[in-house]
Amino acid sequence: MDKLRNQKNNFIDNEPEYVIKGGAKRASRKIDLEKFPAIRHRQKVAAMLMNNTCGNEPSRASKFTQEDLPILIQIAQEGGPYTNPLLRKQAIRSLRQFRAMEVTELLVKLCSSTIEHDSIRGQALISLAFVSKTVTFAVIQNFLLAQDESISEYTIAALREIGDDDSLLILRDLAKKEKRINIKMEINASILDVESRLGIHVPKSKVRRPILRANSPKVDRQ
C-alpha cells in the first residue's frame, strides 16, 4: 500500500507505525437490544429520520406510521447540548405528516418558545403550516414584522407552504409594510411562488429568488 502511495505522490513514509500499549482494540460489552422493543423502535425511527440527509443523493423522505408518532414526539422534545439538533429538526419536520391535536399542541409550544433556538422554532412553525392553517395564522400574528430576521424568514416560509388565497393576502400586506430590502425580496419571491401555484400569475420560467450580484463576502472579524 505504501508503495502505491509513494508512486502517486512521491512521499517517502518509512517511520515505524505508532504502537498503542495493549493494542488498538478493546472488548465491547453488548446486550441483546431485542429485549427492549421501544429502544429498538427508537433506533429504527432515528435511522429513518437521518437516512439520506446529505443532498448529494436523491431525497428519500421517510413515511412514518401512527405507531412511530410517540417516538417522533419524544425526539422532537429532546434538546440540550448533547443531543443532535439535526435529528431533532428532522423529527419536527416529520410531524407534518400527522394531523393530530398532540402534534399541533407540541408545534405551537415549540415555535412560540423563546427558550428554543431559532432553527427549532422555525422548523416547528413551517411544520405547523402543514398541520393546521388556522392555528398557523393565529400563531404568526405574533411573528409578523418581527425584528428577528430568522423569525421573519420562517414566517414567510410558513405562509408560502400554506400557499392559498389567505396566505397570499397576508404576504401582499407584509410586502407593503416591510422595510428591510432582503426580507422584502423574500416576500416578493414567495408572492410570485404562491401566485404561480394558484394560477394567478404564471411566470415564463421557474420562480427564483433574485440574485443580488456576484460578490465576495466580507472578512469575518468575530
Added chain:
Amino acid sequence: MLDLNKAKKEQFKYLGISAKIADSIIRLRQKHKITNFSQLRDITGLSISNFEQIKRKTVLQGDNSLHILNVTIQDTFVYSDRPFKLNIEYFNGSKQPVALVAARVTWAGEPFSIEQEIKDSHKGTVSIEFESEQTLPVGHSEFSIRLHRSDGAEANFQKSVYVLPSNPLSLSLSPAGATVTGTWSARGTHQASSDTYLTEIDVIIANGSTVTVAMNRRTEWKFWDGGIGGSLVESGTFDWNVNVNVPINGTWQGRIAFTSPRGSGIYNKYNNKEDMTIEIIMTAKDDRRVSGSITCRVMLAYGVNIIKVGNFDSREGLDLYSAVDITRQIYEKRDITFRGVLRWIIDDTRAGGFRILDSETEFRDLLRSWSVPNDYIDVYVCQDFNWSTFNGYAGDIPGPASKGGDKDGVAVDKTGYSDGSGVKHLNIDILSKLIGHEVGHYLGLPHVTDSNNLMLSDTSIRGPDLTYDQYRLMLPHGYLVVG
C-alpha cells in the same frame, strides 16, 4: 439540569438565585412537592429572570423528561491499565423505568462500547464498570454516555477524561493545537518568507502520583530517520522559559516550535517528502527520565473559506471555528491538513433568502451570487436547511478547482441549539463531521456504507474515519497541494 424538588440550597446560586429566594423555594417544597413551575409565582422577590432561569435549568417530576445530571469517575481519576467505574446521575420524570445505559469510548485505538441493563431505575444513579479488558492507556479519551428509557426516550452526555499514568509519570507528543484522540502526525510547514520549515508539537507530561513532580527545564530533542535508533537527522537541547511542575494527578503542557533553515538535515528531509520521528526526552529533578515520540512529515493540504451566511451569535461563532478545527484533525489523521482557514461573513442585510436554503435552485443561486476569489474551498454555513430532509450539499463530486459558476462550494446547516441559559450554540461534534463530509465530496469522495466513515450519508451516526483508498481518491484534486 437540577431536580427542583431535590436541589440543595448552594446549588441555587448557579442559577443566579439568592440564598433568600432559595430558602423560600425549599420551604415551599417542604410543604408540598412542586409539580408545576407556576407554584413558584407566589414567592416574594422572585424576579421574572429568576423564574425564567429556574424553568430553563431545572426539571420537575411528571414532566416526562429524561436528563443525565452528571457523570463522575469513581475514585476521581482514571489511571492507565487499571479498571475504573463511571457513575451516572440522572433524572427521570416519567413512570416508565430507565432500562439501559450505554457508553461509547473514543480513544487512541478503535472505539468500543459498553452496554448495561439498569435493574433498579428508581435510584437515579448507575455505574458503568470498565474491567481489565477495557482499561485505557495514558492520554485523552471521550465517553459518550446514553441512557435509554423503556418507552424509547433518550438522554445523552459527553465526558472528557485524561487518563493518567499509573507508573506514575509519562510524556506524550501531539501535533500543535490538536485536542482529539488518535495517532496522527506532526506537520512540517514551509515558510516561504524565510525559506524554512516550521514544525510545531505539543508536549504533555502526565503525573499520576499524589505529589507534584518538578521537571528540569533542559529538554533533549532528536529527529530520526527510520524510527528511534535509526539514522539521526539532527539533535539538540533547549531550556523551557518557565518552571515545569506537573501537578498532583494532573498534566503539564508546553509547545515546541522547530525552525529548520535551507541546508539543514530536517529541511532536506522535508523537501524530499520524507517523514521523520521526533523524540523528546525530559528528566525530573529526582532523575526519572521520560520520553515520547511522534512522526512528522510534510502533508498534502487544502484551504477553506468558512463563510457565515447570516449573523451568528458570539458563542455560535466560537463553536463554528472549534468545529472547523476538529474537521482539520479528522483530515490530519489521514495525512491531509488545512493550509489555511479564512473567515468570511455575508451578514443578515446581504444574505437575504440564502440564510435558510429551501431548494437546490437556491443553493446554486448562492454559489453563483457569492464567491471568495482564491484557491480555497468555499464552505457556506447557513442558518438552516428547509430543503427536503437535507442538511448539507456539495456543488459537485468532485468540485471544480477554480471559482465561478454554480458548483464551486459546499453548504451546511449550522446545527444550532440553545442551552439551558438560552445561549445559542452549535453542535461542534456534528458540525465538524458535516463540514468534513461535504468537503470530502468536493475533493472527490462518494458516499460509503461503513458507519464509522466520514462519508456515510447519515449525519446522525457518521464517524470520523477516512480510509487510505479515500485518501488516494482525493489526491488528484487541484486544490490539494503539498503544504
